[in-house]
Amino acid sequence: MGGAMKRSGTRPAMTVADLEAFLAEAFPQAAPMRLAIEHVDARTIRLAMPTGEEHLRPGGTVAGPTLMALADCAIYLLILAQTGPKALTVTTNFGINFLRKPEPGRLVAEGRLLKLGKRLAVGDVLLFTPPAEEPVAHATVTYSIPPVGDRGR
Amino acid sequence: MGGAMKRSGTRPAMTVADLEAFLAEAFPQAAPMRLAIEHVDARTIRLAMPTGEEHLRPGGTVAGPTLMALADCAIYLLILAQTGPKALTVTTNFGINFLRKPEPGRLVAEGRLLKLGKRLAVGDVLLFTPPAEEPVAHATVTYSIPPVGDRGR
Amino acid sequence: MGGAMKRSGTRPAMTVADLEAFLAEAFPQAAPMRLAIEHVDARTIRLAMPTGEEHLRPGGTVAGPTLMALADCAIYLLILAQTGPKALTVTTNFGINFLRKPEPGRLVAEGRLLKLGKRLAVGDVLLFTPPAEEPVAHATVTYSIPPVGDRGR
Amino acid sequence: MGGAMKRSGTRPAMTVADLEAFLAEAFPQAAPMRLAIEHVDARTIRLAMPTGEEHLRPGGTVAGPTLMALADCAIYLLILAQTGPKALTVTTNFGINFLRKPEPGRLVAEGRLLKLGKRLAVGDVLLFTPPAEEPVAHATVTYSIPPVGDRGR
Numbered sequence: 001m002g003g004a005m006k007r008s009g010t011r012p013a014m015t016v017a018d019l020e021a022f023l024a025e026a027f028p029q030a031a032p033m034r035l036a037i038e039h040v041d042a043r044t045i046r047l048a049m050p051t052g053e054e055h056l057r058p059g060g061t062v063a064g065p066t067l068m069a070l071a072d073c074a075i076y077l078l079i080l081a082q083t084g085p086k087a088l089t090v091t092t093n094f095g096i097n098f099l100r101k102p103e104p105g106r107l108v109a110e111g112r113l114l115k116l117g118k119r120l121a122v123g124d125v126l127l128f129t130p131p132a133e134e135p136v137a138h139a140t141v142t143y144s145i146p147p148v149g150d151r152g153r
Numbered sequence: 154m155g156g157a158m159k160r161s162g163t164r165p166a167m168t169v170a171d172l173e174a175f176l177a178e179a180f181p182q183a184a185p186m187r188l189a190i191e192h193v194d195a196r197t198i199r200l201a202m203p204t205g206e207e208h209l210r211p212g213g214t215v216a217g218p219t220l221m222a223l224a225d226c227a228i229y230l231l232i233l234a235q236t237g238p239k240a241l242t243v244t245t246n247f248g249i250n251f252l253r254k255p256e257p258g259r260l261v262a263e264g265r266l267l268k269l270g271k272r273l274a275v276g277d278v279l280l281f282t283p284p285a286e287e288p289v290a291h292a293t294v295t296y297s298i299p300p301v302g303d304r305g306r
Numbered sequence: 307m308g309g310a311m312k313r314s315g316t317r318p319a320m321t322v323a324d325l326e327a328f329l330a331e332a333f334p335q336a337a338p339m340r341l342a343i344e345h346v347d348a349r350t351i352r353l354a355m356p357t358g359e360e361h362l363r364p365g366g367t368v369a370g371p372t373l374m375a376l377a378d379c380a381i382y383l384l385i386l387a388q389t390g391p392k393a394l395t396v397t398t399n400f401g402i403n404f405l406r407k408p409e410p411g412r413l414v415a416e417g418r419l420l421k422l423g424k425r426l427a428v429g430d431v432l433l434f435t436p437p438a439e440e441p442v443a444h445a446t447v448t449y450s451i452p453p454v455g456d457r458g459r
Numbered sequence: 460m461g462g463a464m465k466r467s468g469t470r471p472a473m474t475v476a477d478l479e480a481f482l483a484e485a486f487p488q489a490a491p492m493r494l495a496i497e498h499v500d501a502r503t504i505r506l507a508m509p510t511g512e513e514h515l516r517p518g519g520t521v522a523g524p525t526l527m528a529l530a531d532c533a534i535y536l537l538i539l540a541q542t543g544p545k546a547l548t549v550t551t552n553f554g555i556n557f558l559r560k561p562e563p564g565r566l567v568a569e570g571r572l573l574k575l576g577k578r579l580a581v582g583d584v585l586l587f588t589p590p591a592e593e594p595v596a597h598a599t600v601t602y603s604i605p606p607v608g609d610r611g612r
Contacts, residue, residue, distance in 0.1 A: 029513055054488055064531055064550045069524035091523045092426060093399045093448060095248045095554040097275050097293060099268040114291050115252040119425060120398060120450070122250050124277070124291060126267075138267050138277060140250060140293060142399060144426070182360055207335055217378055217397045222371035244370045245579060246552045246601060248401040272578060273551060273603070295552060297579070401554045403581050403599060405574040420597050421558040428556050430583070430597060444573050444583060446556060446599060 012042050012081040019077050022085050033069070037077065038108075045078040045111040051104045051129075062102040062136075067127055071096060071139035074111035075123040079143050082116055086145065092120070093142040102136035103129045121145055165195050165234040172230050175238050186222070190230065191261075198231040198264040204257045204282075215255040215289075220280055224249060224292035227264035228276040232296050235269055239298065245273070246295040255289035256282045274298055318348050318387040325383050328391050339375070343383065344414075351384040351417040357410045357435075368408040368442075373433055377402060377445035380417035381429040385449050388422055392451065398426070399448040408442035409435045427451055466503050471540040475499055478536050481544050492528070496536065497567075504537040504570040510563045510588075521561040521595075526586055530555060530598035533570035534582040538602050541575055545604065551579070552601040561595040562588045580604055 014022070016037045023030055039046040047070060055066040072091060079089060108128045115122040120142055127137040167175070169190045176183055192199040200223060208219040225244060232242060261281045268275045273295055280290040320328070322343045329336055345352040353376060361372040378397060385395060414434045421428045426448055433443040473481070475496045482489055498505040506529060514525040531550060538548060567587045574581045579601055586596040 029515070056488070061549070064553065065524055065528035068527045068553065072523055090520070091557055093250075093554075093556050094523065094527065095293065095401060095552075097246075097267070097295060097552050098550055099275060114250070114288060122252060122291070135267060138275070138293065140248065140291065142250060182362070209335070214396070217400065218371055218375035221374045221400065225370055243367070244404055246401075246403050247370065247374065248399075248554060250399050251397055399556075401599065403552075403573070403601060405581060420556070420594060428558060428597070441573060444581070444599065446554065446597065448556060 007041055007044050012040055013084045014081045016040055019081060022080065035073065040078065040081045042082065043113050045074055045081065047074050047077070047109045049107050051107050056104055060104065062104055062107060062129070064098060067102065067107070067137050068094065068096055068139070070107055070109050071125040071127060071137070072141055074109040074125050075141040075143065078111045078113055078123055079116065079121045083145065088146050089143050091141060092144045094139065096137055096139040098137050100134055100136045103132065106130060119145060160194055160197050165193055166237045167234045169193055172234060175233065188226065193231065193234045195235065196266050198227055198234065200227050200230070200262045202260050204260050209257055213257065215257055215260060215282070217251060220255065220260070220290050221247065221249055221292070223260055223262050224278040224280060224290070225294055227262040227278050228294040228296065231264045231266055231276055232269065232274045236298060241299050242296050244294060245297045247292065249290055249292040251290050253287055253289045255280070256285065259283060272298060313347055313350050318346055319390045320387045322346055325387060328386065341379065346384065346387045348388065349419050351380055351387065353380050353383070353415045355413050357413050362410055366410065368410055368413060368435070370404060373408065373413070373443050374400065374402055374445070376413055376415050377431040377433060377443070378447055380415040380431050381447040381449065384417045384419055384429055385422065385427045389451065394452050395449050397447060398450045400445065402443055402445040404443050406440055406442045409438065412436060425451060466500055471499055471501050472543045473540045478540060481539065494532065499537065499540045501541065502572050504533050504540065506533050506536070506568045508566050510566050515563055519563065521563055521566060521588070523557060526561065526566070526596050527553065527555055527598070529566055529568050530584040530586060530596070531600055533568040533584050534600040534602065537570045537572055537582055538575065538580045542604065547605050548602050550600060551603045553598065555596055555598040557596050559593055559595045562591065565589060578604055
């Protein structure tokens with residue numbers, strides 16, 4: 001199913017290296033996530049992160065908030081890749097369905113941009129724990145894009 | 154973007170004709186929607202319906218509840234296509250993001266099954282108003298599949 | 307539980323009579339819903355509508371789209387009551403959890419305003435089918451409030 | 460607005476002390492959150508946690524995932540308080556609207572149980588950063604309650 005997300009050949013405003021530099025600078029507290037930005041284009045993004053003991057809950061499942069944080073991050077970076085660095089872009093709505101037990105090891109997020117408006121941007125994300133092929137969760141995320149000098153909600 | 158939904162060649166439990174017969178029998182009140190089931194397989198469905206005066210709201214936009222009803226219906230029929238006719242399958246959660254102004258004329262729903270469990274099934278839907286290529290809305294729907302003799306929530 | 311919604315004594319910009327006149331003028335196609343606006347203030351609204359054969363689905367349940375339409379309408383009118391008539395205010399996000407089987411007869415919506423910003427307004431709604439005291443559904447709705455001369459999404 | 464949540468006098472299956480003991484035993488990795496369970500009854504719960512540097516994002520806002528983790532936790536504990544300790548109870552759906560900028564310092568969650576069924580439980584949560592009176596976010600959460608010997612989704 002992961003392969004069903006059509007990539008775009010168009011070059012976005014920020015490359016993977018640009019996004020990594022932005023993250024390191026603006027979100028130093030995200031460093032422990034050890035995010036890898038594997039791909040970004042004008043419509044899709046692919047992130048991965050290792051999951052270990054600290055992300056687990058009883059039953060050996062990766063905790064819901066870890067999945068939520070990665071999905072949120074995927075759409076945030078996908079939007080920034082298009083608009084350029086706007087740290088004050090804020091999530092206004094986030095929804096997620098947990099579909100299957102996520103196995104620890106490696107968590108992958110495949111994000112897709114559904115709308116990039118002047119004020120709101122919307123995307124959805126499938127989360128996987130390879131090698132399992134079926135998604136472990138599906139999230140939709142809305143971001144508010146602030147006009148200059150505005151907080152954006 | 155509509156083309157990004159990978160179809161499956163596997164034959165579902167109910168065909169388009171089976172679903173149409175079920176709808177006519179179990180949901181006679183749905184007849185005014187004039188739904189066309191254009192495609193169904195083990196993972197995806199495509200529905201279409203004409204939209205006219207009675208579906209519009211100020212500004213000439215197709216009303217939100219019309220979009221919601223079609224998205225809900227798409228996942229309902231997609232699940233039934235797999236499980237066979239279980240009229241008591243009920244929606245437990247429905248979420249939708251409205252993305253662009255839907256033009257009147259023809260409304261198309263492309264549904265995708267994300268999970269078909271014993272108790273819960275989850276799918277998402279992109280809604281289009283052709284010939285516009287960008288989706289007008291994206292919905293996610295969870296259905297509860299009742300065990301025999303149970304109401305299912 | 308319906309009684310837990312704290313009413314406000316502040317007078318909103320539009321009264322019940324103003325809202326009814328606006329609905330009749332701007333949404334003539336809503337007339338078949340036979341909506342009654344029972345209360346509105348600066349923070350809450352209460353709507354009711356009769357439900358009969360045409361709203362039912364197999365099992366005698368009031369159809370999900372009927373519940374969704376009423377919840378959406380409740381927050382729309384609650385926002386308009388504060389802002390004055392802005393027909394182009396549009397739903398951007400709608401989410402609902404269906405909680406219990408809604409009995410036909412009378413459907414009541416109790417809406418609450420959670421945020422009224424310059425660009426976005428958010429509310430939630432509990433739906434009841436009296437005399438049952440437990441809610442049959444809970445919805446959250448986000449509306450985009452358009453600046454003058456703008457479509458608002 | 461926080462006062463609008465009607466508390467119940469009924470004694471739940473687990474007290475605050477029971478819940479704290481369960482958390483310490485089953486979720487040692489939650490210890491850094493420094494959660495305080497301030498109240499729990501048959502219908503509502505109130506949690507608080509301190510927020511500092513490690514929870515902030517650019518602009519001095521408490522990060523979305525911190526809010527999501529607390530809201531998820533509030534409904535989890537509220538359900539356990541009723542059912543007794545069932546560590547395998549899992550979130551199936553989570554939705555949140557971010558309403559206002561959350562100030563760092565102290566984050567409070569007020570949860571309310573909307574449905575406690577045999578298979579699904581649903582609640583909603585208002586999040587506050589006192590002394591501000593208006594909520595910073597509103598979340599709805601669905602949990603699947605597993606039958607004995609089942610994974611629950």
